[in-house]
Amino acid sequence: MNTDLTGKLLIALPGIGDPQFSRSVILLCAHSPDFAMGIVLNKPMEGIRLPELFDQLDVSTELGAPDACVLNGGPVSTERGFVIHTGDVISEGATLEIDGVFCMTATRDMLEMIGSSAAPRKSVLALGYSGWGAGQLEMELAANAWLVGDPDDDIVFGDDHGQKWTHALGRMGVDSGRLQIDGGSA
Template identity: 50%
Template sequence: MEGRFFAGQLLIAMPGIGDPRFERAVILVCAHDSQHALGVAVNRPVDGLTVPDLLERLEIKSEIKAPADLVLMGGPVERERGFVVHTDDYRAEHSLDISAGVALTATRDVLEAMAAGDGTPRLALLALGYAGWGAGQLENEIKDNVWLSCDADEALVFGADHETKWTRALAKLGVDPERLSFTAGRA
């Protein structure tokens, strides 16, 4: 595992993770290097908060009828700060490339672009907060069977069916959640 970084991958929480903030979480790893990792949960909607609601609260006029996509809880760190994961057909000065075709922007201009209705970004999700790990922490959690990882795809990242993302991510790995154990072992 040494030298392997997970940017662009999805982390899938194992049953019995022991932290209710991450129970059945699917997290897109947006940045990962030897010093830190940053990810955004893609399957944790904030009850009753939609993108149009948030645009209105931020006084961003929408030129279109914005879809009633739910705002997601991206993670427990900086929960008042917004992060937009989007297709890379939209770029801002401070956009961070996650993987081929996907970027992250945490500035107001991406919200204004979404409200403008010109078709960019083609797909986007808005999350409040992020999940963060210090040097070596994520690698150790993966070694300790806290997370599985799989390749990200548009349906898992941007799809609106948040209830099934965890099961569908496991299915990408050929894993039946009914057969997962709450305890880990070592051979």
Template identity: 45%
Template sequence: MDIASGTTDLTGHMLIAMPGMGDSRFEQAVVFLCAHSDEGAMGLIVNKPSGDVTMAGLLEQLSITPAPGLERRQVHFGGPVEMGRGFVLHSPDYQSGLTTLQVDGEFHMTGTLDVLETIARGDGPARWMAMLGYAGWGPGQLEEELAQNGWLVCDASPELVFDIADASKWEAALNSLGIPAHLLSAEGGTA
């Protein structure tokens, strides 16, 4: 398998931003890839809370009454593309009546209002993260960034995505590859 040449489908994997990436929006980012093909890639950053948008606040803006406890749940910065568009990355126990993308056996993604309505009622997916915006790559762009040592790739797990604190996800993703964060350098090389 040669990731750089585009022969590997990375859908359902995680991208770990390398130091020195050059784009501050992706500094220490961990991105879950929802789709990857010859036509490009789409992913959601899973470790960058929006800071000022709570789930309860978002629901109230949409005229949806939030269930108790949602005022503590942060909406995340999913990426710099279409910041006004929302997505929910969630466990496979929920399927939208409108449209849900089955990424793999452990993750689904829904970008329609009905998932927010079920979460607000308290009967949505067991595990979920809400995001505004997404990370997108055109044809060959992600492969080029991988070849330039911009990202590492690791397996995704529900524990890494949903259970680990946002501030610890980057290091946890590196640890899943057996790489201590303190050994990484912003300088890349080739073999």
């Protein structure tokens, strides 16, 4: 049985075992029996903000880049940018509709739109993504590495990155202070 988790959040549990994903909140952008792909939403990159990145990439914009952080979306393709945005603006043939609310686009024209009057209502840019091969995410879920939850605008687009993990757990009724790394035995 395969359950499509596209559009859901993966919320790392304390015993995940990979420090890179400790306390991570990931929006799953695509999920199938063959692969899964998502963007970490709560790990801003050190020392780089959108205006500097736009300068480095020589992205010309009508209004300039908003002063926002750039997220570390995950360890795969860290040289590529992925924009998570509202569906009010799309790049024809390039935008992936995630779930009817959120979209992802990985093209330069979306970067140019972010700095223009044609910008999506809300957006966030990440470098890199998190990826899983066939069955890998399902094994991690079975091993209790992740909880699966629903996203909201604060988690996806908010700038309080230090609270996104706690907020995502709280939306599920989970108190982060009561989570244990190891399970008990009976």
